[in-house]
Amino acid sequence: MFTGIITGVGRIAAVHDLGRSLDHGKRLEISTPAHYLDDVALGDSIALNGACMTVTGFDAGQNLFTIDISAESLDKTALINIVGTPVNLEKALRASDRLGGHIVSGHVDGVGQVARFELTGESWLLQVLAPPSLARYLAYKGSITVNGVSLTVNRTEESADGCMVFINLIPHTIDNTALGSLKSGSPVNLEIDTVARYVERMLQFDPPRPTDTKTDA
Numbered sequence: 001m002f003t004g005i006i007t008g009v010g011r012i013a014a015v016h017d018l019g020r021s022l023d024h025g026k027r028l029e030i031s032t033p034a035h036y037l038d039d040v041a042l043g044d045s046i047a048l049n050g051a052c053m054t055v056t057g058f059d060a061g062q063n064l065f066t067i068d069i070s071a072e073s074l075d076k077t078a079l080i081n082i083v084g085t086p087v088n089l090e091k092a093l094r095a096s097d098r099l100g101g102h103i104v105s106g107h108v109d110g111v112g113q114v115a116r117f118e119l120t121g122e123s124w125l126l127q128v129l130a131p132p133s134l135a136r137y138l139a140y141k142g143s144i145t146v147n148g149v150s151l152t153v154n155r156t157e158e159s160a161d162g163c164m165v166f167i168n169l170i171p172h173t174i175d176n177t178a179l180g181s182l183k184s185g186s187p188v189n190l191e192i193d194t195v196a197r198y199v200e201r202m203l204q205f206d207p208p209r210p211t212d213t214k215t216d217a
Contacts, residue, residue: 001092001093001105002047002052002092002093002104002105002106002148003090003093003098003100003101003102003103003104004090004101004102004145004148004149005100005101006088006089006148006149006176006177006178007089007091008032008036008089009033009086009088009176009178010030010032010036010048010087011030011084011086011087012028012029012080012082012084012085012087013029013030013064013083014028014029015027015028015083016028022071023071024071025068025069025070025073025074026069026074026081027056027066027068027069028048028066028067028068028069028080028081029064030065030066030067030087030089032063032065032089034063035063036063037058037059037060037063037064037065039091040091041055042056042057042058043055044091045091046067046089046091046092047090047091047092047104047148048067048088048148049079049080049087049147049178050088050104050108050145050146050147050149050189050190051077051080051106051107051108052106052107053067053069054068055067056068076111077108077189078111078187078189079187080189086181087147088147088149088179089148090148100150101143102143102145102150102193102194104148104191106191108189108190108191109134109190109191109192110130110190111131111187111188111189111190112128112129112131112134112187112188113129113185113186113187113188114126114127114128114184114188115164116184117182117183117184117186120168122170122171123170124168125166125168125169126146126166126167126168126179126182127165127166128146128164128167128188129159129161129162129163129164129165130144130162130163130164131162132162135156135158135163136200137192137193137200138163138165138192139156139196140153140154141153141154143193144190144191145189145192146179146190147178147189148189149179151169151173152167153166154166154167154168
């Protein structure tokens with residue numbers, strides 16, 4: 001479980017094949033800021049651009065940790081296996097931590113595409129085209145996770161291609177996450193608000209009616 005508040009910006013340092021076929025995944029080495037791994041242990045969860053991953057090895061002295069990512073995860077996420085790519089990092093939430101963003105599971109629901117990213121006043125306007133399958137979960141002033149960052153939806157526009165989401169990024173977000181490296185056309189990992197999942201389930205749920213078990217005397 002995460003909050004969408006980024007705790008460090010890392011970089012993909014190396015990518016190793018776990019096999020020779022497309023059914024095999026990759027082993028990634030991720031470089032981190034100094035001392036980021038001081039409280040990390042094997043098996044800990046760290047979100048990588050919003051995708052929850054398990055630490056399979058680390059070298060705190062070299063500021064490096066490794067993860068194994070399956071072919072399925074690679075297929076469902078964006079740009080987390082390219083050497084040199086900056087990535088947002090977040091360690092798993094502790095029970096005593098502040099929930100500064102919103103409840104984030106670390107499960108990517110879909111890959112969106114940056115349609116516009118430009119400076120507007122002192123802030124940045126980010127427009128992301130979300131897949132049509134996610135449109136019903138996106139709402140004005142609702143929450144969305146973009147590459148692991150908890151953000152607020154300022155406006156939505158529907159189209160045949162999906163749902164255009166308008167987001168305002170303050171300078172602090174640009175300075176402390178990897179979102180500043182985005183550009184038009186960049187693919188991004190999206191996670192919808194957990195509450196929206198349950199609302200949809202409750203609205204669609206139609207419990208089965210009990211069968212008549214009465215018999216004649």
